[in-house]
Structure formats: structure tokens, C-alpha cells
Amino acid sequence: MQQHIKAYLDYLSHQKLYSEHTVSSYQRCLNRFQDYCQRYQLDNYSMILGQQIRMFVAEQNRQGKSATSIAQSLSAVRQFFDYLVAHKLAKSNPAKGIRAPKKPKRLPKNIDVDSLTQFLDRIPTDEPLQQRDKAIMELFYSSGIRLSELVGIDLPDMDLANQELRVLGKGNKQRQVPIGTAAIEAIKVWLKARSLLLKDPQELALFLNKNGKRLSQRGIQMRLTHWGKVLGLNDKLHPHKLRHSCATHVLESSSDLRAVQELLGHVSIATTQVYTHLDFQHLAKTYDAAHPRAHKKATAKKQNPESLKATKEKNKK
Incomplete structure (x- = not known):
């Protein structure tokens, strides 16, 4: 075996x-x-x-x-x-039809729009590595791509003029994703600095480490954690959090679940539907804040008990 x-x-x-x-x-x-x-x-x-x-x-x-x-x-x-x-090494699959214990449904964590926008705007861009890190985070949030997909991006995969990116997802499946203007501008700044780190002209990786090689998944995770701490983000920053934030914010604005499915590269719509729970939470908060009769029960609970008693006596009469 x-x-x-x-x-x-x-x-x-x-x-x-x-x-x-x-x-x-x-x-x-x-x-x-x-x-x-x-x-x-x-x-x-x-x-x-x-x-x-x-x-x-x-x-x-x-x-x-x-x-x-x-x-x-x-x-x-x-x-x-x-x-x-x-490969004819076994006659049948004994694991087919065997079910695992039911997994608890956990909602993805995301960062609200204002906090994330302020965070990205505060990333300094005075040095090449800072410019690279800002481009990475803008691209994560703009496109919702996975960590492995971002690491694998080569220069020919980008079409900056049409604001599109080709990525290789799970199961060796390619897809096109849009890139927002903020991410495009950050990538353009990084591309000018990239040549300062490049040592091998044959290297096509979009994001390089300080030695001029393709930046690793672990390297990206460490950089995001670093900026989360430096800029005082309350939660630990990691690539999936930016991916989830992208998906949640697009869904809140458009309510187009199919579009979010294509954006994230989910094979099944069921995988994407977990974001509808987050969307409902957003709707519930908006409703509570905006609807004129949303607080009716809460107001009744806060009334003086003596006042409630007097009202009941009046109703009996």
C-alpha cells in the first residue's frame, strides 16, 4: 500500500x-x-x-x-x-456509499467594506516589497482568487488593458476573472519595481520574492499576517479572508449567486450558497436599522412595568 x-x-x-x-x-x-x-x-x-x-x-x-x-x-x-x-490494482471501491459524520456549517469570515478599504489604503508603497504586497492584497480582494491560483500567475496570464486575469484553479481548470481598477493600478506600480528584483530573465512569475524567484504560498501568508499586525487589523489576515470578503461584498451588492460562483471557481452552487447566510445577516442588520416598525417588540419590553399594568387595566374597562 x-x-x-x-x-x-x-x-x-x-x-x-x-x-x-x-x-x-x-x-x-x-x-x-x-x-x-x-x-x-x-x-x-x-x-x-x-x-x-x-x-x-x-x-x-x-x-x-x-x-x-x-x-x-x-x-x-x-x-x-x-x-x-x-489501474486494476483493486476490484472495487469499499469506501463508496460510506458517509462521514455531519459537518457543522461554518460561515466564512469576512471584513466589512469600510475597514478593508481603509486597511488597503494605508499600506505604504515606498519600497518594492511594499508595492508587491499591496498588489497582492488588492488582487486577492478584487478577484476573489485562491492562494494557489495567485501563486501560479505568470505575466502572460494578465490582460491589463481589458482588466482580466486567467487563473488555473482546482482540477486543472482555467477560468477568466475580472480585475478591479484599484488592483490594476497596484499591479502596474509593482511591475515597474519587479525588474529590480528579477535575476533570471526567463522567470515569468508575476510575484517574486527578494531573491527573484516565484513567491511561495507560505511567503504570501506571512506577508499578510505581517501587515495585519502592523496596521492594527483586529482579526488575523489571511488569503481566504480576502477571498471571502470579495465574495460577500459582491453578493451584498448584486445578489447574483451564479456570478459569485463563477468568480470563485466553485464547481457546485451549493458551495457558494454558504454566502447567502452572510447576505441574510447583512439584510437583517439593514432591516433593523432602517425599518420604522422593526423595533416594536424591543420598545414594548423596555416599557415601565407599572405603565404596562395600567394599560392592561384600562383595556379591561
């Missing part, structure tokens, strides 16, 4: 073009499953049936693993067996 897991991870990396982070997650899940099989002496794929998969899920549940973690492990095992069946 160890040999097949290694071959499968290579397949994810080189043929499916999954990100390094995703492949590492699959590796952890499959190593956990391999340990389970060794402990129960499941030495042949024919010995692994649906019952064994259910026991694997139940064991993780007893160990206190979260529903999300268990679901990830089960998904990794299911896809691993799909790979084995396709």
Missing part, C-alpha cells in the same frame, strides 16, 4: 496538478489509513470491505477527530480506491 500511496500522490501532483498543500493533506489522511490497515492486518485490498471502512471512520470518531477531519480522511480513501480500481 505504501508504494501505491506514493504513486497516487505523484499522480495528484504531476497529472492532476493539485497544490502542494492539498497533496500533503492527502498524504496525512492516507498514512493514517495505512496505519489502521497494518494494525488490523488488512494485507490485501480484497480484505478491505465497507465494514472495515466504517470501523476506520468510527475509530477516528472515538479518538476525538473533528467531523471535518474525518470527512477529509474518508474522501482521500475513497479517491485513492478510485485510482486503484482504474
Whole structure:
């Protein structure tokens, strides 16, 4: 199994073009499953049936693993067996039809428009690395792209004249996303400074580190955390927060869920629908603040008890 897991991870990396982070997650899940099989002496794929998969899920549940973690492990095992069946290494997939514990629905966190606008406007642009960081954050917020998609951007992927960007998303799928004017201006400033860091003329990466190489995912995460602390942002700043903020603010303004789905590159509309909960929260707050009769019950509760008693007596008469 160890040999097949290694071959499968290579397949994810080189043929499916999954990100390094995703492949590492699959590796952890499959190593956990391999340990389970060794402990129960499941030495042949024919010995692994649906019952064994259910026991694997139940064991993780007893160990206190979260529903999300268990679901990830089960998904990794299911896809691993799909790979084995396709390569005639296993006859069937025992993980098909096995359900993981229900995951709690968590709403994405976002930053409100005013706070985020003020934050982006306060980023200094006196030095090349500052100009790069501002361009990165403006692009995240403008387009809602994923961290892995931003890291993979090359110069030919941009069409600044038409304010469009081509990105390579999950499952090796390309899509076009719009770029806002603020992001365009920040990128233009960065492109002038990029040549100062460039050491290899063949390097096409849009965003470079101080050594002139493609900026890594970890490097971007660290820079966002840095600016969040320096500029006094209350919550920890990370790429997904900017992506969520982009999606939420577009939905609040347009109410076009399909457009947000295309923007984010979600395969299923169900994935995008989590933002409707945030949109409803925004609607509820607006309603409470604006509707003339929204506070009727609250006002009644605040009345003097003696006054309420007198009103009741009057109504009886």
C-alpha cells in the first residue's frame, strides 16, 4: 500500500496538478489509513470491505477527530480506491456509499467594506516589497482568487488593458476573472519595481520574492499576517479572508449567486450558497436599522412595568 500511496500522490501532483498543500493533506489522511490497515492486518485490498471502512471512520470518531477531519480522511480513501480500481490494482471501491459524520456549517469570515478599504489604503508603497504586497492584497480582494491560483500567475496570464486575469484553479481548470481598477493600478506600480528584483530573465512569475524567484504560498501568508499586525487589523489576515470578503461584498451588492460562483471557481452552487447566510445577516442588520416598525417588540419590553399594568387595566374597562 505504501508504494501505491506514493504513486497516487505523484499522480495528484504531476497529472492532476493539485497544490502542494492539498497533496500533503492527502498524504496525512492516507498514512493514517495505512496505519489502521497494518494494525488490523488488512494485507490485501480484497480484505478491505465497507465494514472495515466504517470501523476506520468510527475509530477516528472515538479518538476525538473533528467531523471535518474525518470527512477529509474518508474522501482521500475513497479517491485513492478510485485510482486503484482504474489501474486494476483493486476490484472495487469499499469506501463508496460510506458517509462521514455531519459537518457543522461554518460561515466564512469576512471584513466589512469600510475597514478593508481603509486597511488597503494605508499600506505604504515606498519600497518594492511594499508595492508587491499591496498588489497582492488588492488582487486577492478584487478577484476573489485562491492562494494557489495567485501563486501560479505568470505575466502572460494578465490582460491589463481589458482588466482580466486567467487563473488555473482546482482540477486543472482555467477560468477568466475580472480585475478591479484599484488592483490594476497596484499591479502596474509593482511591475515597474519587479525588474529590480528579477535575476533570471526567463522567470515569468508575476510575484517574486527578494531573491527573484516565484513567491511561495507560505511567503504570501506571512506577508499578510505581517501587515495585519502592523496596521492594527483586529482579526488575523489571511488569503481566504480576502477571498471571502470579495465574495460577500459582491453578493451584498448584486445578489447574483451564479456570478459569485463563477468568480470563485466553485464547481457546485451549493458551495457558494454558504454566502447567502452572510447576505441574510447583512439584510437583517439593514432591516433593523432602517425599518420604522422593526423595533416594536424591543420598545414594548423596555416599557415601565407599572405603565404596562395600567394599560392592561384600562383595556379591561
